[in-house]
Amino acid sequence: MDAVNHQFQLAARPVGLPKPSDWHYAEVPVAEPGEGEVLVKVQYISLDPAMRGWMNDGRSYIAPVGIGDVMRSFSAGEVIASNDPDVAVGEHVGGLLGVQEYAVAHGKGVFKVDTKLAPLPVYLGTLGMPGVTAYFGLLDIGKPEQGNTVVVSGAAGAVGGLVGQIAKLKGCRVVGIAGGPQKCSDVVAQLGFDAVIDYKGEDLDAALTEHCPDGIDIYFDNVGGEILDAALAHLARHARVVICGAISQYNSTTAIKGPANYLSLLVNHASMTGFVMSDYLDRYGEAVTEMAGWLASGQLISREDIAEGLENFPDTLLRLFKGENIGKLVLKI
């Protein structure tokens, strides 16, 4: 095979927001799949806030991307060559295939997806990592009960939008926090949240008092920083805070801002629990099956924000951190 593979390699560890010189756009030969491996033509690349963490050095739940390595990403595409008898050419698969046009992966390291059930990008969103994150983060850590008040930050994002919808399915009152009028009207009108707070235009503390008169039973945090701190000040007794992300802090060049109101956990006998989806890999199918059912019955809406062109990867990634996407941000190759 003589075809050319374009890929984004990590050229330098970013300080703050990733800049163009942190990337190297490389042209390499398409690799041959070895024993048990498959060759995938990548069609969609997922853009996730977690990618920013993978670019940093230091101990985390997953090793950092090495300098000179292809940038790690969840991607999905079509198998075009296979040395794994269980994976046929023409099947669609997803996995950690990287920011590139062609990926070689172990057949056992990818998961098959059925594009007759849902379009490919949905397997990177609602039926992929963000969906499984929302599902277990809310249900397993948040433990919603009928009538609970659930507050979700990053409500217009891939995870937040699903958390709110699943909470509604469980009989909760759901208040979203998002930035800007378009996202906010969207969260209520499209996703069915009971209320929304525009953190860019409203006094967060006053709005939480108004929308959560009995306090917050579950706060699902995707953003960290001042929004987390404001939510902590409004916890109800025995509240559960799910720490799923902290997008406001990922590009910070100064010290992370710790939640000064953490003693609200003490006076309210509340908990704050961190969550990474990788702990639930063995239960992935459980979440995907139930959410596919909700999608099929129209109880859950999946939204993708689709950009195009591998060469636009660096700029598209920045859209995440500028809060410009509504729903799951993916790049079509």
Add this chain to the structure above:
Amino acid sequence: MDAVNHQFQLAARPVGLPKPSDWHYAEVPVAEPGEGEVLVKVQYISLDPAMRGWMNDGRSYIAPVGIGDVMRSFSAGEVIASNDPDVAVGEHVGGLLGVQEYAVAHGKGVFKVDTKLAPLPVYLGTLGMPGVTAYFGLLDIGKPEQGNTVVVSGAAGAVGGLVGQIAKLKGCRVVGIAGGPQKCSDVVAQLGFDAVIDYKGEDLDAALTEHCPDGIDIYFDNVGGEILDAALAHLARHARVVICGAISQYNSTTAIKGPANYLSLLVNHASMTGFVMSDYLDRYGEAVTEMAGWLASGQLISREDIAEGLENFPDTLLRLFKGENIGKLVLKI
């Protein structure tokens, strides 16, 4: 009854450490017990870090002490008059009897203690609020398992010293954090901790690396501030952080310092849970019974630091915040 009752009333809400003018030392007549009430001659007053919080205005797990009211405290003494048929004169009781020589309380609002089983001050420490706090905070929130590494701050204090001893009884490796050589040697030699870190004399981060090479499974926090932050950076996977107190922050006149390393919860799928003993009032007896058994068999050591004289209450309270006490600080009247 014409006797005189001396008491400390809250005169002003302190800013920072309570100062003499925040108190009013009052001389009032001893009150007559009404229907169902008892009159208690107070013999011991408990000094607890939580008292500082009770002096502040604002929403908490318990109402603030009102200006002009007698200062709230756990106290214990002898019943000298009773209008409750279930409580006899001569019996010893404990309860929220306040910083005073004589207290009138509802008979159902005090608990009887048996001074033949343990001396009265022990019922304000190991068999009182600090003991029940240590017991449920560690066992119910921390959930220790054989072989876990448990780190306890405020290790020489009333709660911390018990947490470490109970963790040892459960088969854990226990590392204390305390301030100064005397407290530190004491924590190992007297209480049987496996190791201790002197936060005043050692580099906390390096010492945690040395003593917790596999990370911290349970961190029981009584102090907050920089020590909490350092511990968060050393969590093991699925660690449990018990937030019991934050004595380093109670007298702060600037904003509370939030734990900047809280995202360690995320990468380690760890939890941080607040705890107040009042949630466990219905299980108080369970803790006291088991701990009384451990005391009787010598498996648990109870230590009291006994000051004398009601008039010394303000200065004795400050000893808590200066970290001068070893074991449970009580005031003998």
